[in-house]
Amino acid sequence: MNKRLSLVTLGxxxxxxxxLTGAMTISQPKYALKxxxxxxxxxxxxxxxxxxKRGIYSTNNVILSKDGYKFNRxxxxxxxxxxxxxxxxxxxxxFQGNIYGTDYLYSDENSIxxxxxxxxxxxxxxxxxxxxxxxxNLNTGEVSQFKIEIPNNLKSENNNNHKELVTKxxxxxxxxxxxxxxxxxxxKKTRKDELEDFVEISKVDFSNKEAKSxxxxxxxxxxxxxxxxxxxxxFVIDNRVYFYLESQDKLExxxxxxYYDMENNKFDYIDNKINLELPLELYQQNVEGEKLxxxxxxxxxxxMDLSLYTIxxxxxxxxxxxxxxxIKKLNKNMVINTFRVIDNKIYILSKAYDSDNMHLRDxxxxxxxxxxxxxxxxxxxxxxxGDEFASDSYILKNDEL
Numbered sequence: 001m002n003k004r005l006s007l008v009t010l011g012x013x014x015x016x017x018x019x020l021t022g023a024m025t026i027s028q029p030k031y032a033l034k035x036x037x038x039x040x041x042x043x044x045x046x047x048x049x050x051x052x053k054r055g056i057y058s059t060n061n062v063i064l065s066k067d068g069y070k071f072n073r074x075x076x077x078x079x080x081x082x083x084x085x086x087x088x089x090x091x092x093x094x095f096q097g098n099i100y101g102t103d104y105l106y107s108d109e110n111s112i113x114x115x116x117x118x119x120x121x122x123x124x125x126x127x128x129x130x131x132x133x134x135x136x137n138l139n140t141g142e143v144s145q146f147k148i149e150i151p152n153n154l155k156s157e158n159n160n161n162h163k164e165l166v167t168k169x170x171x172x173x174x175x176x177x178x179x180x181x182x183x184x185x186x187x188k189k190t191r192k193d194e195l196e197d198f199v200e201i202s203k204v205d206f207s208n209k210e211a212k213s214x215x216x217x218x219x220x221x222x223x224x225x226x227x228x229x230x231x232x233x234x235f236v237i238d239n240r241v242y243f244y245l246e247s248q249d250k251l252e253x254x255x256x257x258x259y260y261d262m263e264n265n266k267f268d269y270i271d272n273k274i275n276l277e278l279p280l281e282l283y284q285q286n287v288e289g290e291k292l293x294x295x296x297x298x299x300x301x302x303x304m305d306l307s308l309y310t311i312x313x314x315x316x317x318x319x320x321x322x323x324x325x326x327i328k329k330l331n332k333n334m335v336i337n338t339f340r341v342i343d344n345k346i347y348i349l350s351k352a353y354d355s356d357n358m359h360l361r362d363x364x365x366x367x368x369x370x371x372x373x374x375x376x377x378x379x380x381x382x383x384x385x386g387d388e389f390a391s392d393s394y395i396l397k398n399d400e401l
Contacts, residue, residue, distance in 0.1 A: 030385040031062055033069040037328070038379035041066045042369045045398045046340075046347055050365060050384060052391030064367065064383045065398070087112050094136045094143055103234075106168040111137050115175065118150065118164050127154035129177070131164075133204060144206065150175055151202050151213035158183050167236045169262040173204040175211055176241050176260070178231035195221040197229035199243065199267070201260055215260065217267055227256065230280060235287055237313060239263040242292075244280060253279050257292075257311065270316040277307055277322050286340050290314045293341045302329050304336075308346070325375050327368055330382075332356075340395045345378070346370040347395045362386065365393055 043066040051061035063070045087107050088095060094113070099105065105114045113135035121128040129150040136143045154160050162179030176199065183194040200216040221228055230244035240259040247254040253276040258269035276283070276294070283294040294309040303326050310320035331352035339348045348368040355362070365384040370377055384391070 031060070031071040031383075032385065033064065034382040036330075036366075036380040036382055037377060038369070040379065040381060042345075042378035043347075043367075044343060044345065046342060046345075047396050047398055047401050048349065048367050048381075048383060048393065049396055049401065050391060050393040062383055063401075064381065069383070091136055091138075094134055103163075103165045106166050106173055108168050108171075110139060110171070111135055111168070113173070115164070115166050120154075122156045125155055125157060127152065127156050127160070129154070129162075129164075133173075135173075135206070146209040148204065148209065148211045150177060150211050152177055152179075152200055153198060153216075153218070154179070154181055155183075161231065163232050163234065165234050165236070165241065167241065167262075169239050172262070173206075174241070174262060175202045175204065176200070176234065177202075178229060178234055178243055180229070180231055197221060197231070199229060199260065201241075215265055215267070229258075230255070233280075233285055235285070235292075237287065237290060240313075242313070245269065246280065253277065255280060257313075257316075270313075272316050272318065274309070274311060274318060276309065283309075284336065284339060286338075288341055291319075291341070293320075293339075295336075295339050295346075297336050299329070299334075300326070303327065304329050304334060306346075308341075310341070323372075323375075325370055327370070327377060328380065330364065330366055330380070337393065338395060341372070342395075342397065344372045346372060349393050349395060365391070367395075 043064070046065075048064040049061065051059060053059050059075055061072050061075055063072070091112055099114055104116075106112070113133060116132045116134075118129050118131045121130055129152050130147060131150065132145060132147050134143070134145045150164070154162070158181040160179055160181035162177055165176040165178075167174050167176070178199050180195065180197050182196075197219040198216065200213060202211040202213050204211050219225070219229060225248055227245040227247060230246050234241055234243040236242070239262045241262065242257055242259045245256040245258050255274045255276065256269050256271075257274065258267065260267050278296050283296045286293045286295070290313045292311040292313055296307045298305045306325040306327065308320055308323040308325065309318060311317070312319045325346070327348070330350065332354045333356070334350055334352045337349045337351055339346060341347075346369070348370070350366045350368060351363055352366060353363045363386065364382050367379070367381045367383060368377065369379040
């Protein structure tokens with residue numbers, strides 16, 4: 001009897017393995033290059049790198065350049081790939097945990113590090129923001145790690161949203177908190193509802209293992225306020241942490257760029273208004289050198305219309321104002337994942353699929369190259385096909401790969 005049960009159990013186990021293996025085989029993405037339009041050589045000095053994790057240990061990647069197409073199976077996964085790529089790969093041992101985006105990373109010639117996810121700890125009456133910082137000295141190889149509290153004025157009775165960013169300048173690690181908080185009328189009946197925007201700057205003291213506030217701004221928002229702080233998309237160039245100020249006039253989409261100057265420990269703004277066709281949240285953002293690029297996309301039947309703005313931060317002026325482009329819609333549904341403007345070309349990575357049912361979608365990963373001068377499409381290539389497993393794709397200059 002036991003023998004028969006064992007055989008039945010073995011049979012069921014083998015059947016389950018066969019079924020799971022078959023299902024995994026069916027759902028496996030395909031890797032093939034399809035040159036849909038134009039010449040692959042139009043990629044120039046740019047490489048498209050795509051990687052996806054297939055389970056716990058298996059990672060596949062694709063490398064597409066003007067010279068060829070290469071698929072690699074079961075390779076070591078690269079961490080986030082961008083300006084930190086080389087630093088990442090040379091210092092993998094400190095990047096063992098989850099990294100919540102490049103805004104949580106910093107590096108210079110002497111060290112590289114990151115902060116972990118920032119935790120809101122609700123007390124009475126204040127909120128404590130805590131995280132762990134991990135830092136590697138590139139000269140000695142020494143790694144330090146400790147928990148810190150980030151200075152802030154958040155109150156536990158308020159509704160709030162906030163965004164963190166870490167950067168390093170002149171040997172100092174800065175943590176920036178941008179946010180908004182609104183008093184909750186249900187908590188305190190005696191006080192009128194209030195709204196406040198804020199930016200707070202702290203420096204990490206590695207000797208005493210703490211973060212100390214060095215500057216901050218608080219804006220009380222009411223009917224007379226002309227602008228609000230946009231808290232969710234700051235960026236860093238050289239000694240400046242940039243963020244947007246948004247007009248309170250709902251009839252226009254106008255913004256200013258403000259910044260915190262780390263060298264002089266002061267806040268300031270660029271006195272040139274940025275008038276956008278659409279609200280800022282509908283634009284993707286890319287920074288190349290000292291140029292800020294904003295790209296929006298709108299479906300238009302069998303094509304997708306694009307609008308590009310470029311702000312030269314060195315002179316504080318809009319140098320490309322609502323420049324219009326159109327690209328072929330590669331399927332019923334199409335999403336732009338990321339873009340970069342490099343050497344007078346716009347590089348776009350998109351995902352296209354036909355079904356509105358997320359369980360029946362067959363995806364393609366695509367690269368599109370546009371010429372800024374002629375506004376024409378130079379190249380469209382499809383570099384992966386299949387399901388939407390955990391994949392990341394990047395536009396990299398060859399010296400970043």
